[in-house]
Amino acid sequence: MSAEAGHGAPGRRLTRPGDPSPGRAQLDGAGADHPGVTVSAPRGATPGPASRRAGGRHAAPERLGTVLVEQGVLTEAQLAEALAQHERVGAPLGSVVLARGWVTRRELYVGLAAVWGADLAFVDPVDVDEELARRFPAAMLARETWVPLRVEEDGDGLPQVVVATAGRPSAHIAEVVVQRTGIPRVRQVVTTDWDVQRALRTVWRDELVHDAVSALAERRPDESASTVFVWPQVAGAIALLVATVTGLVLDPSLTMLVLVATVNVAVALAVGAKALISTVGTAWETVEQVTAAEVAALADAELPVYTILVPVYKEAGIVGLLMRNLADLDWPREKLEILLLLEEDDPETLAAALAAAPPDIVRIVVVPHSLPKTKPRACNVGLAFARGEYVVIYDAEDRPDADQLKKSLIAFRKGGDDLVCVQAALNYFNARENLLTRMFTLEYSSWFDYTLAGLDKLRLPIPLGGTSNHFRTDMLRDLGGWDPYNVTEDADLGIRASARGHRVAVVNSTTYEEANMAVGNWIRQRSRWIKGYMQTVLVHTRHPWRLLRSVGPRQTAGFALLIGGTPLMFLAAPWLYAMLAVELLWPGALTPALPGWLVQVSLANLLLGNGVIIYLSLLAGFKRRTYGLVPFALLSPLYWLLHSVASYKALWQLVVNPFYWEKTDHGLSSHVQVEDVPSMDDGPATVRPAPAQATATTPVARDVVRLMAPHAVPAPSPAPGTSPEDRA
Amino acid sequence: MTAADPLAVLRPDAPPAEAESHAESRMRLATAAGPPRVPMRRVLLTCALVLAVETVVLLATERSLHDVLLPGYLILMVAFGLVFCLGAVTVAGFAAGAAAAGLVVLEPDALLPLLGGAALLALGCGVAPGWARVEAWQAAHSRPLTAEEEAAVAQRALSVDRSRAWSRGVRLRNYWRSDRVLAAFLVLAFHPLLAAFSLWFIDWMQRR
Incomplete structure (x- = not known):
């Protein structure tokens, strides 16, 4: 839907012939006295x-x-x-x-x-x-x-x-x-x-695809993950490998000591940083960035056009559900633009979308086929067509809080000109479906309710979550959009925004998603996330001094410990468990290779690390008062071992198939398999939508x-x- | 028309006027009470002051470090335990649990009494109105998709005027939540249990 200036409402600029940027469609006939065409x-x-x-x-x-x-x-x-x-x-x-x-x-x-x-x-x-x-x-x-x-x-x-x-x-x-x-x-x-x-x-198909895929890599190659490893990183890795092998040959004990001690220090710092950040976030659990009164004070006339990007791929079953979920949004339909981003090689989803007969505010954008076939590529195409002043991404199964767009708008207005993105919290609507969904919900609650809140309060770089990130459209374009080569393009974008002097904030609104409920599906999804974190670290540490200068030492440390430390923790955990097993089964077996104190420190590190993880999960159930999930926090060490499996898969893929997008299957939950999916027109909305007979499309x-x-x-x-x- | 009972379940066939009245009542109910606001800065300053005085006094009387730390941890545990229980401040549970862990390190035999104390405090959380208020506030500020029943309980808790309710006899069912009690106990007991396990494990490893 084209909905833009030129309507004569108070406070709105009339777009007239000769205006420098009238470019958007005006649908009220303003300027009808134009002398001719x-x-x-x-x-x-x-x-x-x-x-x-x-x-x-x-x-x-x-x-x-x-x-x-x-x-x-x-x-x-x-x-x-x-x-x-x-x-x-x-x-x-x-x-x-x-x-x-x-x-x-x-x-x-x-x-x-x-x-x-x-x-x-x-x-x-x-x-x-x-x-x-x-x-x-x-x-x-x-x-x-x-x-x-x-x-x-x-x-x-x-x-x-x-x-x-x-x-x-x-x-x-x-x-x-x-x-x-x-x-x-x-x-x-x-x-x-x-x-x-x-x-x-x-x-303009080729140009659109080229822009979506290569714009960032061409304009700012240093910020793109299209090159996985730059030569200094390769040289550093080779030097490290050679030094390790040489050390193991010449002095195995010293080399093992250095290796194990380094891993221990890194893990302890990463766990400690996470605990500190989350604890800071805990202190703000009942603080509202935007209040209900502020939302109520917003007048519809002052709201801008908002674009919602919904990338969908091979999810024909839940396209209809999307309409119901977005119908609840408290935003005038006339100022809402929903771009459903479908892939060219996915006719089933296209057919389902057409069969759902979405209302006119939904535009179906068929993204031309190209590689890498990633969500950020589709989002970049969507961004090119976006006409809203603000843009947000939702997944097809997302259920955002009704007032999320309004809260985000207020957060932008309160946040200052350097605020490029507002991240809403994510949580799951099928938390109690099985053990995995319970653990996933605890983890997400800890991350979005406490860790991100802590990052926000400490003004540290915030890695964005997969959906519900709200952007100022023009600033997002200036940033170069999403990196289609990074498989956690959202986390990368949050860090890139910080590195470029912008700010990301969180807002007290929640989008409910579908928690992954199958282990295989979970590992696929998690391996992609961890691989993306690795990509993000590789990209933003290409010029460490530049990063340090641009964001400062505290932010650099926060980035390194949270984004870099997370995969490291998962990769190191099996080795620490192995040390524990060896020490339990064959006491003293490690002593010839390692000093006794280091073995003790490693085991203590493992114990404390797991203690911190359990504790953060225990707290995670409190903000949302989902106490029933809290006892499951005691199983966190097992859940985190699954992360280790995913992290080794991620590491392997980083080397052999870095841009491969592990597709997560959605719509598996019984919560999304509804028999009757009403259209957007049936949902409660501030502005009552069109009567059914008038949905002519x-x-x-x-x-x-x-x-x-x-x-x-x-x-x-x-x-x-x-x-x-x-x-x- | 009289205002609808916000605690009652809205009939499916309710006419629009009744539904609207019901929605208004629920909104009014939900927004009437905010979460209890505990002045944490004041709590922290007071604790720091008491600890400082206690430390100075005990050191001046030439007590050992053990004797100095023991009441210190006790003060912290009690203070933050009360804030956790009465003020429903989650992070205070973290501090109380950590202080209890310190006590266990100093006095391993104190584990069982500490767990008993944690259980009592958790029972207190089960009936403390502050928790019900936070839950009601949370329910009003979040779409209750995963916890409709939790929101309903929380809303019910708010319906009772507190002073009258307590004067007429404690209506536990308005505030009580078993899952909250279990969760609070886990938060309070986790640190001392972890500390005790660590001490036992280290000892066991050394004795093998």
Whole structure:
């Protein structure tokens, strides 16, 4: 859904011809008095905006409404209600009627074209001149929702560029076209934002994929995991290996002492850091970053457009559920944009998504096939199309708290200009399904409720969780988006943001996910996470001094101990257990190789480490008062041994298949296998969504419709008050 | 129309007006009480002051380090145990447990009495209104997806005016939660048990 400025609401900037960045579609017909859509401009010149007709604040929306009523697609009663809603939430009238399902997208754009006095065209991607297309960057076109179509001759035999825009024809578009083509005449026709998106996906496919995959690696290679090991790291590893082997040959006892002591110190520091950070977080367990009163004080009219990215791959079974979960969000539908990111080679999920007949605020973006096939790659494509001021990622099975978007918005407003991301807590809705889900829930509760809160309070770098990270869209783009080569792109992004001087904060809102309930599935998922942590450490320690200078010693230590220490703990644990077993079964067997005191220290380290882990898990049940889970904390050492299994798999994969994305199966829980999944329109919402009969978008209408060539589109009715000459 | 009982289960066939009234009552109930706010800074300062005085006095009377540490740990354990029990501050349980572990290191024979004390304190947590208030607050601030029953119990606990309830006789069922008692006991007892096990293990390893 295109929903942006230009609606005349208080406090909102009107986008008018000549504005520097009008690029987004305006769905209320604002600026309808534009003199025409064929713009002749001298090279580099900017045609000036026409004077705005004095018609009251809502002249343009009312005019669009009148047109829609005249065209018979909207009733007078609906128009009155839509205008009231437009007034209340400050969203464009077009967004209101679309969100309520009272008009189809095509009907709306027919009306808009009439109001804007422009021709309407339904764009078939094959009609786009590819040579012309190459002059325009896809990212810009996606943000501004227009595409160049072709060069043709006008009535005077002069060349003119035809562009199709999903927004009001504007001087800005004309200027860009003139700058990039040198052709001074530009004809702007109106099309739907879906047509623009489809054309972009088809014609600019290679560029979109390239940007999503390689932009970070090309712009900032030092921050990309596309190179797993840089040569100093390889040299360091080889030197370490050679030194170890040499030491074992020359002086085995000393070498073993150094090795075991180093591992012990590292593990003790990592465990200690985790305990300290989590304890600090514990002290803030009833502190709210955003209160309910602050949420209640937010007026809908001041809310910006929010984009929700939902990457889905081979999860056909739970696409319908997504609609129900997101339906609960307390945010005006008119200001919500949901991008469902599906992969090209996943027709089952696409079919399921189409069958779910999502409302108009959901856009299905089919991500072109390319490698690496990772979630961050899909998210980068989604980011290119995102039109919200803020963007958040949810998984398909996520159930965010209803007020999460509002709380995040307030957290951004309170957090200052350097706040790039707000992380909501994650927890599980199927915690009591089996032992594994219980352990997983305890671990997640400890991590999100205490560890991240502690990191936030100590102002240490925060590795983001997999979903429910809310970003300022422009800052995220500046950061380069997600690294598609990093399999924990979220953790990497949090660290990268800190390294670039930005801040990540947590907010007191929760998203409920599905806990992994099968051991094999869990190991796959966990090995990916641990491999991603390893990648993140490798990336951000390429220039340790630079890191130290940019974030400071305390933050560097926090990063090293938490992100680097976590895989290290898991890798070291089996060796410490092995020492314990040997010492128990054959007392004194280790003494020839190691000093007795070091054996004692190692065993104490193992004991204390497990004690800390158990204790943190014991506390984890308290914040959410899930006391029933607390006794299971005593099994944490067994659970952590599973981590060790996953960590060795991760280490192996880091070497042989570093970019491979271990897919986690979702939808296994009985909690998500519901028989009747209502649509978004059935969910409770602040703004009551469209009545069922008005959800006109059918699968056929959505994606299988054959787009018409421009010349085949019937001319729209003249806009009231627009002379035929004004319409090119 | 009288206000709906927020503790009652809303009938599935309730008319919209009743549902709305019910929702309002529940919201009012949930937001009426916040979690108990314990001035932790004051608690910490007081403990530090008492400890300092105790240490100075005992050192001045030429007591051993053992004699100095023992009452110190005891003071910390009691103070933070009370904060944990009455104020429902989880991190205080950590401190109380750690102090108890210190006592076990000094006096290994004190384990059983300490566990008995932890059990009593945990029973106290089972009936302490502070915990019910925190639970109600938590239930009101989080979508109760995994713990509807916990939220319901917590909401019920709030419904009773505390002064009247206690004056009419303690209505334990409004505050009592067995799982809370077990969890509190584990938190309080874990440290001393770990300390005792460590001492036993070290001793056993050396005697083998």
